[in-house]
Amino acid sequence: MSDSYDSEAVALSDGMLRREAGRLLIEDVPVDVLVERYSAPLFVISESALRRRARRIRAAFERVWRHGEVHVLPAVKANPVVAVQRVLAQEGLGADLVGAGELEVAVRAGIDPALISLNGTAKDYATIERAVALGARVTVDDVREIELAVMAARATGRQADLRVRLRPHFETDARMQAFGVPINDIYGTYKSGLPHDDLAAAGQALSAPELRVSGAMMHMGRYTTDLSVIGGYAGRFGELIAEVSQLWDGWTPRTIDVGGGFAPQVDGFGRADPDFVPPDPTPIERYAEVVCENLAEGLARGGVDPRGRVLEVEPGRALFGPCGIHVATLLNVKRQTRPFPFTWYETDTSQLFLSEIPDEAARPPVIPVHLPGAGGLAEVRVVGRSCMSDVLARTAALPVMRPGDLLAFCFTGAYNDANASNLNLLPRPATVLVNGDQAHLVRRAENIGDLLARDTLPDHLRHPIAGAAR
Ligand SMILES: Cc1ncc(COP(=O)(O)O)c(C=O)c1O
Structure with missing residues (x-):
């Protein structure tokens, strides 16, 4: 099955992504393996794509700047x-x-x-x-x-x-x-x-x-x-x-x-x-x-x-953007028939992490990490988990998916992580660098301890409150 969302994103990602039996790989590493190892949400950068892109940009300017x-x-x-x-x-x-x-x-x-x-x-x-x-x-x-x-x-x-x-x-x-x-x-x-x-x-x-x-x-x-x-x-x-x-x-x-x-x-x-x-x-x-x-x-x-x-x-964007994807897990599938038919996929990521969406009105193509063998496409909205409306894709044509399935947002290697914020104290995701069949954690995910590390209680507020959660 080859669908427009998929072929477009793959064709434009310079060969960095491919599918084997419907399973998405970045370079030679299956994306689901990365999630098993490093968990989602996750930023992934392709080292080979980055090198190719860097060389292409330099060559483009060298070809026409003949003065020096x-x-x-x-x-x-x-x-x-x-x-x-x-x-x-x-x-x-x-x-x-x-x-x-x-x-x-x-x-x-x-x-x-x-x-x-x-x-x-x-x-x-x-x-x-x-x-x-x-x-x-x-x-x-x-x-x-x-x-x-x-x-x-x-x-x-x-x-x-x-x-x-x-x-x-x-x-x-x-x-x-x-x-x-x-x-x-x-x-x-x-x-x-x-x-x-x-x-x-x-x-x-x-x-x-x-x-x-x-x-x-x-x-x-x-x-x-x-x-x-x-x-x-x-x-x-x-x-x-x-x-x-x-x-x-x-x-x-x-x-x-x-x-x-x-x-x-x-x-x-x-x-x-x-x-x-x-x-x-x-x-x-x-x-x-x-x-x-x-x-x-x-x-x-x-x-x-x-x-x-x-x-x-x-x-900036022209170099890093196409070399990265962001992987998220689908947590809830919600459907309504009233007041009008509408389906939305709730994920474990957020536009707090895909910050180019609110900041720059970016629309990264979203593709399933596994293509189902059969079945049509559903028109869905993909949303994030923060308390904001957190729209990641207003209308995406995606297969009918189930909780636990993975989604990849393409062309997300620039600014998203750098601009990420922590509303709802959501910890920011890790970044993995993939090179051939190798993957390396190059920035670990934040944890709740990181997020609370700057807080202190002054002496007069230190006494525990009876009956409070510990
Ligand atoms: C001085 C300077 N150079 C380069 C860049 C990269 O811009 P872009 O990511 O749009 O290529 C910026 C971005 O704001 C900038 O301020």
């Missing part, structure tokens, strides 16, 4: 599991990261410090100093951070390697596809980067001998798949670099980073409108062409030669 090297700095926030980042470090990739925690992940993963960018707004001194001591680059988001970088350079005795985060403006009528907000408003008010008004002051501060300013970066955000908008921003970024060059006495960046924001191949965009049919996903090769061509043209228009400059990219 290409560095891929995956966004650590999308999947900060140390083992997952170690796989990418082995592939020679770097890291775009925010904050002391993600910096620690990069260190433990063994990522080359020269390929690390400490990004983010409102950085604290301690994290800047740690980055400078490691030889990682600091992406300056505000003039104040330049002073902190000088202090860090003096404290560590190392020159601080900085990049500047710019805010290109491209005039467009386009709207964010998921939520309909005008993109110009989003970019114009998005907090990150040096305001245009501060560029002259930043240039002065950056001339301190303790500093080296090696790069410029921007991040477009995943607001649209409209390539004319994406190309427009890349072109404006090139022009803005040229403007900054004029303002800063001919300075030019050795590295130019276009950030992330490339839609993943499946569920290319979250859609708040349940009736919206997403367009065909844009392959990363097409993004690469549009970004590179427009960036090079923008630089050239402003009089900056792109030759010899390193292009950097920071994929």
